[in-house]
Amino acid sequence: MTAQSPGDGSGTGTTTIAAIAGEVGVSVATVSKVLNGRADVAPETRARVEESLERHRYRRRTKKKPVGTGQIDLVFHEFDSEWAMEIIRGVEAVTAPAGVDVVLSQLGGTHHPPQHWLDAVLARRPLGVLFVLCSPTPGQQAQLRRQDIPFVVVDTDSATTASVPTVGSNNWNGGLLATRHLLELGHRRIAIVSGPEDVLCSRARLAGFRAAHEEAGVPVDPDLVRYGTFYLDAGYTHGMALLNRADRPTAIFAGSDMQALGVLRAARQLGIDVPGGLSVIGYDNLEVAAWTDPALTTIDQPLRDMAGTAAHMMLDLARGEQPRTTRIDLVTELVVRESTAPPAG
Amino acid sequence: MTAQSPGDGSGTGTTTIAAIAGEVGVSVATVSKVLNGRADVAPETRARVEESLERHRYRRRTKKKPVGTGQIDLVFHEFDSEWAMEIIRGVEAVTAPAGVDVVLSQLGGTHHPPQHWLDAVLARRPLGVLFVLCSPTPGQQAQLRRQDIPFVVVDTDSATTASVPTVGSNNWNGGLLATRHLLELGHRRIAIVSGPEDVLCSRARLAGFRAAHEEAGVPVDPDLVRYGTFYLDAGYTHGMALLNRADRPTAIFAGSDMQALGVLRAARQLGIDVPGGLSVIGYDNLEVAAWTDPALTTIDQPLRDMAGTAAHMMLDLARGEQPRTTRIDLVTELVVRESTAPPAG
DNA sequence: AACACAACCGGAAACATATCCGAAACTTTC
DNA sequence: GAAAGTTTCGGATATGTTTCCGGTTGTGTT
Structure with missing residues (x-):
C-alpha cells in the first residue's frame, strides 16, 4: 500500500528493507531473513535480495544494541599448534576483562569461510568477528557491514582492500x-x-x-x-x-x-x-x-600483542568508535640464540 | 537436463531411488521394494539394485536433525600450550558437525570458577559446559543442574562425586x-x-x-x-x-x-x-x-579422544539421553623413543 | 489352444517430509 | 507512539518414498 518508489536514487540511509522487498517482489520478512542469515530462504531468492541490497548500499537504520555483554567470534584458518594458542591468549586477555565471550571456530584449511558459517554468525549477531589467517570474501564483508558487525583480520592471508581493518606484523x-x-x-x-x-x-x-x-x-x-x-x-x-x-x-x-x-x-x-x-x-x-x-x-x-590489538580494535568498532588507524603492523625483532653462526671455512 | 552420470561422486544424500532406478533400468517402485525387503522382486533384479545402491551409498532422504543450534562452554583451568590445543581440536571435531559453537574461557589458575563466571554462563544458557582440569563447586553443580545445563569434567582436577560425569585417562x-x-x-x-x-x-x-x-x-x-x-x-x-x-x-x-x-x-x-x-x-x-x-x-x-568423548557425552546429555556410562577413563600407552636407555655402569 | 496361476514389475495414487514464503504478532529504537 | 526490523507460525509447493493394484510374462495343466 505504501507507494514505494523503487530505486529513487535517494542515496544514503533512506533505503528500508520494505523498499528492497518491493523492488525484488518479496515480503519484508524474507529480506530480513536474508540479512540475518536465516536458513529458510531459497538460494535464488537470496541472491536476488542480496543483489538489490548491494545495489542500494543498504544499511540498518536503527542503531546497534547496547554493548557491554556479548560475544565475539574468533575464527582460525586452522588450529595449528602453539601459534594459535598465543593468539587465543592475546584475545582472551582483552575480552575477558570486558566481559565478552569468545566463540571459537576453524575453517579447516580454506582461507575463506563457507557461506553457512557466515549465516550462522549473522544469526548469532556477535559483537564482532576476528579472522586469523583467513578473511571474508567481499560479498561476506558486505553482509557483515550491513548488520553493523565489525571485523578485523589478523595476519591477513591475502592483500585486502584498504577499508578492511587488519592487524599484522611487519x-x-x-x-x-x-x-x-x-x-x-x-x-x-x-x-x-x-x-x-x-x-x-x-x-x-x-x-x-x-x-x-x-x-x-x-x-x-x-x-x-x-x-x-x-x-x-x-x-x-x-x-x-x-x-x-x-x-x-x-x-x-x-x-x-x-x-x-x-x-x-x-x-x-x-x-x-x-x-x-x-x-x-x-x-x-x-x-x-x-x-x-x-x-x-x-x-x-608479537602474536599476543597482535591478537590483543586486534581485539581492542574490534571492541572499539563495536562501540561505534572509529579508531584512528585501522591498519596496524607491529614490529618484528631478531632474537639471536645458538642456532646461527658464521659459516665454516 | 538431468544428465545422470553414473558414479558421479555426488557424495552423500543427493542420490534418490529414482536415480538408482534410472541407472539399473527399473521403476522406483521396484527399488523401494528392494529397500524394504519385499518379496516380489526377482533375485537377479534385487542383486543389481542392491549393487547400485551400495555403489551410490544410498541413504534414505530423511533429514537428520543437527541437534539444533546452540553453543557449549569450554572452560580451561589455564591455556597451557599445545596440550590445551589438542583438547580444543578434539572438542571442535565433535561440535562443528553438530552445528554447535564453542565458547572458550579460562580461569587463570584457579580450579573452581568464580561465581560471576557461572552467573554469566547461566544467563547465556549454553547446551552444556565442559570443564577441563577444573570443576564446579558442589553449589555451582546444583545451580547448573537446576537449570538443566549438563556438564562434563575432562581430566578432573580432584576427586568428584560419582554423580559428576567425567572423562579422563588412566x-x-x-x-x-x-x-x-x-x-x-x-x-x-x-x-x-x-x-x-x-x-x-x-x-x-x-x-x-x-x-x-x-x-x-x-x-x-x-x-x-x-x-x-x-x-x-x-x-x-x-x-x-x-x-x-x-x-x-x-x-x-x-x-x-x-x-x-x-x-x-x-x-x-x-x-x-x-x-x-x-x-x-x-x-x-x-x-x-x-x-x-x-x-x-x-x-x-589420547587427549583428542578424551575431549571428543566428553563432547559427545555432553551433547547426549543435552539431548536428554542418559549415556550408558558417565565416567570414562581412556587408556594410556608407553611410546618408546630415544630418550631412555639402561643406566651407565 | 485355452486356461489357471504365480512371479515379477511398473503406473500412479497416497503418503511423508522438506523447503520456501508471507501475514501478522512482536520487539526495538528513536 | 510510529517506524523499522524480527520472529513465529501456518499454508502452499515441491520432492522423495511407499503402497495398491493391475498388467505382463512364463509355465504347467487340461
Missing part, C-alpha cells in the same frame, strides 16, 4: 632482519623454507629475504626457495631435500619455529652440526624456540 | 607404565617431577610411580619426588636441582612433555648425555615429543 621486515643477520654472519648460500605460497605473510617474508640479498649484492638461487606448510614435517622434508644437495646451503631460514624444528631434525639425521655446519633461523619466537638444542635464533613476532 | 596406569619401563631398563634411582600436588592426575601418576617401585621391590627416595607446574621452566628448575645432587638420579620421569623439554635442557647445560647418562621420560605425547633431540620417550595420552 613480515617483510622480519624476512629482512633474518636474512640480513645470516648475510652479516658471512653466509652466501642461504635457503628459505617459506610458508604456503598463497599466504601473504609468506610472500612478504620472502620479499624481505630477497631485499636483504639485493642490499648485500648477493644473488638468490631460485633452487633454494621452497614453499610448504608451517608444520614440522614440511621443515623436515624440505630440510632433507636441501641438505642432500651437493651444493647445499650454509644457512636455512625457516618460515616458522615449527618448521625450524623439522630442519634441525633433518640436520641431526644427516650428521650436520648446527650451527657449526649449518645455521638455522626460525620465525615466531614460540616458547619452545628457547628450549631446543641448540636454542633457536628466530624472529620475534 | 593416569595411574600411565605412571605405572613409565616407571616400570625405567625399572626394566635397570634404573634404581628414579626421580619424578610431578605436576602440581593439588591436581588429581598428578597424584594418580605418582601413585602409579610408587606402585611400580613396590612391584619391583625398589624403595622410593622421597628426595627424588618433586612437584611443579606442567610448564617448561618447572622441568628446567627441578631438573637442575635434581641433577646437581651428589647422588643424582639416573632417570627422570617428567609430568609432561613440556617439563621433559626443560629437563633435557638442564641435562644439556650440565653436560649430561641423554640417554647415556640420564634417561628422561615425558607425559602426553605431544607432537613436539617426536621431534626433540633425542626424541622423547613418553606416555601417550
Whole structure:
C-alpha cells in the first residue's frame, strides 16, 4: 500500500528493507531473513535480495544494541599448534576483562569461510568477528557491514582492500632482519623454507629475504626457495631435500619455529652440526624456540600483542568508535640464540 | 537436463531411488521394494539394485536433525600450550558437525570458577559446559543442574562425586607404565617431577610411580619426588636441582612433555648425555615429543579422544539421553623413543 | 489352444517430509 | 507512539518414498 518508489536514487540511509522487498517482489520478512542469515530462504531468492541490497548500499537504520555483554567470534584458518594458542591468549586477555565471550571456530584449511558459517554468525549477531589467517570474501564483508558487525583480520592471508581493518606484523621486515643477520654472519648460500605460497605473510617474508640479498649484492638461487606448510614435517622434508644437495646451503631460514624444528631434525639425521655446519633461523619466537638444542635464533613476532590489538580494535568498532588507524603492523625483532653462526671455512 | 552420470561422486544424500532406478533400468517402485525387503522382486533384479545402491551409498532422504543450534562452554583451568590445543581440536571435531559453537574461557589458575563466571554462563544458557582440569563447586553443580545445563569434567582436577560425569585417562596406569619401563631398563634411582600436588592426575601418576617401585621391590627416595607446574621452566628448575645432587638420579620421569623439554635442557647445560647418562621420560605425547633431540620417550595420552568423548557425552546429555556410562577413563600407552636407555655402569 | 496361476514389475495414487514464503504478532529504537 | 526490523507460525509447493493394484510374462495343466 505504501507507494514505494523503487530505486529513487535517494542515496544514503533512506533505503528500508520494505523498499528492497518491493523492488525484488518479496515480503519484508524474507529480506530480513536474508540479512540475518536465516536458513529458510531459497538460494535464488537470496541472491536476488542480496543483489538489490548491494545495489542500494543498504544499511540498518536503527542503531546497534547496547554493548557491554556479548560475544565475539574468533575464527582460525586452522588450529595449528602453539601459534594459535598465543593468539587465543592475546584475545582472551582483552575480552575477558570486558566481559565478552569468545566463540571459537576453524575453517579447516580454506582461507575463506563457507557461506553457512557466515549465516550462522549473522544469526548469532556477535559483537564482532576476528579472522586469523583467513578473511571474508567481499560479498561476506558486505553482509557483515550491513548488520553493523565489525571485523578485523589478523595476519591477513591475502592483500585486502584498504577499508578492511587488519592487524599484522611487519613480515617483510622480519624476512629482512633474518636474512640480513645470516648475510652479516658471512653466509652466501642461504635457503628459505617459506610458508604456503598463497599466504601473504609468506610472500612478504620472502620479499624481505630477497631485499636483504639485493642490499648485500648477493644473488638468490631460485633452487633454494621452497614453499610448504608451517608444520614440522614440511621443515623436515624440505630440510632433507636441501641438505642432500651437493651444493647445499650454509644457512636455512625457516618460515616458522615449527618448521625450524623439522630442519634441525633433518640436520641431526644427516650428521650436520648446527650451527657449526649449518645455521638455522626460525620465525615466531614460540616458547619452545628457547628450549631446543641448540636454542633457536628466530624472529620475534608479537602474536599476543597482535591478537590483543586486534581485539581492542574490534571492541572499539563495536562501540561505534572509529579508531584512528585501522591498519596496524607491529614490529618484528631478531632474537639471536645458538642456532646461527658464521659459516665454516 | 538431468544428465545422470553414473558414479558421479555426488557424495552423500543427493542420490534418490529414482536415480538408482534410472541407472539399473527399473521403476522406483521396484527399488523401494528392494529397500524394504519385499518379496516380489526377482533375485537377479534385487542383486543389481542392491549393487547400485551400495555403489551410490544410498541413504534414505530423511533429514537428520543437527541437534539444533546452540553453543557449549569450554572452560580451561589455564591455556597451557599445545596440550590445551589438542583438547580444543578434539572438542571442535565433535561440535562443528553438530552445528554447535564453542565458547572458550579460562580461569587463570584457579580450579573452581568464580561465581560471576557461572552467573554469566547461566544467563547465556549454553547446551552444556565442559570443564577441563577444573570443576564446579558442589553449589555451582546444583545451580547448573537446576537449570538443566549438563556438564562434563575432562581430566578432573580432584576427586568428584560419582554423580559428576567425567572423562579422563588412566593416569595411574600411565605412571605405572613409565616407571616400570625405567625399572626394566635397570634404573634404581628414579626421580619424578610431578605436576602440581593439588591436581588429581598428578597424584594418580605418582601413585602409579610408587606402585611400580613396590612391584619391583625398589624403595622410593622421597628426595627424588618433586612437584611443579606442567610448564617448561618447572622441568628446567627441578631438573637442575635434581641433577646437581651428589647422588643424582639416573632417570627422570617428567609430568609432561613440556617439563621433559626443560629437563633435557638442564641435562644439556650440565653436560649430561641423554640417554647415556640420564634417561628422561615425558607425559602426553605431544607432537613436539617426536621431534626433540633425542626424541622423547613418553606416555601417550589420547587427549583428542578424551575431549571428543566428553563432547559427545555432553551433547547426549543435552539431548536428554542418559549415556550408558558417565565416567570414562581412556587408556594410556608407553611410546618408546630415544630418550631412555639402561643406566651407565 | 485355452486356461489357471504365480512371479515379477511398473503406473500412479497416497503418503511423508522438506523447503520456501508471507501475514501478522512482536520487539526495538528513536 | 510510529517506524523499522524480527520472529513465529501456518499454508502452499515441491520432492522423495511407499503402497495398491493391475498388467505382463512364463509355465504347467487340461
